[in-house]
Amino acid sequence: MDNIFSNANAVSFSIGVVSGIASNLIFQIFWSMYQVHKIRKKQIPIDIEGDWGEYIEHSVTEGGLAHQYSFGKIYRDESRGMYLFDGTNYRNDGSQFCHWQTITSYLDIQQKRYLYIFAAQMDGESDKTYYGFGVISLAQDAQGHLVPIQGHYNSANIDNKTMPHTMLRVSGFGYSGEETGQKIIDFINTRRCPDSPKIINMSRP
Known part of the structure; x- marks a missing residue:
């Protein structure tokens, strides 16, 4: 029992x-x-897609001709599951200096940054490619969306150092390949972010 x-x-x-x-x-x-x-x-909602203008204060070649302006587009590539950032860098006389395309990227929400690796070619030298990486810092805007505020990049054989730059949303600009570099420079100069470094148009007349 x-x-x-x-x-x-x-x-x-x-x-x-x-x-x-x-x-x-x-x-x-x-x-x-x-x-x-x-x-x-x-x-937090993400709002990074669209057209962006950059001012790169220290982007000056050894010959003394600056290429301080860039115009690029951030867009979502669903087939690759990532955001891409492609664009063109311009000399201060309005001529094209180089073009870049994102190879791979990572959107780090926790650290509020967008990281990307790019391949670039000097204008007129499509047979030569160099590589680099960039970081775009994000912050919440008045609507609470995460948006680009500034960034920096390092390239393998151009500039050869960390190059900080501003990020300016270029909304409704209607850019196409037929637009001139000078128009882009003028647009960035007149619509730069209030906290950006002083922008001086050093274009030749």
Whole structure:
């Protein structure tokens, strides 16, 4: 008789342990789901796509002719599952200096930055390619969206040092390949961000 009660107590204890583990597991699952839901609700909207103008203060060649202006587009490539940033850098006389295309990128929401590796070619030298990487810093705007505010890049054989630059949204500019570099320079100069470095148009007359 004692054995029967002992076995019954052991079974009850085992059931209790299993039930406790199951209850804890269920709680952990629902708690995890709740936390994910909270994170998703608090997720900051991303607003980085579109046309962007850059002013690169220290971008000056050894010959002394500056190429301080760039115009690029950030867009989502769904087939590759990433944001791409492609564009053209201009000399201060309005002529094209080089073109770049993103090879791969990563949007780091936690650190609020967009990182990309690019391939570039000097204008008129399509047979030669050099590589570099860039970082664009993000911050929340008045609407609470994460937007580009500034950036920097390093290229393999052009400039050969970290080059900080501004980020200016160029909305409604209607840029096409037929637009001249001078128009882009003028646009960036008149619509630069208030906290950007002083921009001086050094174009030749």
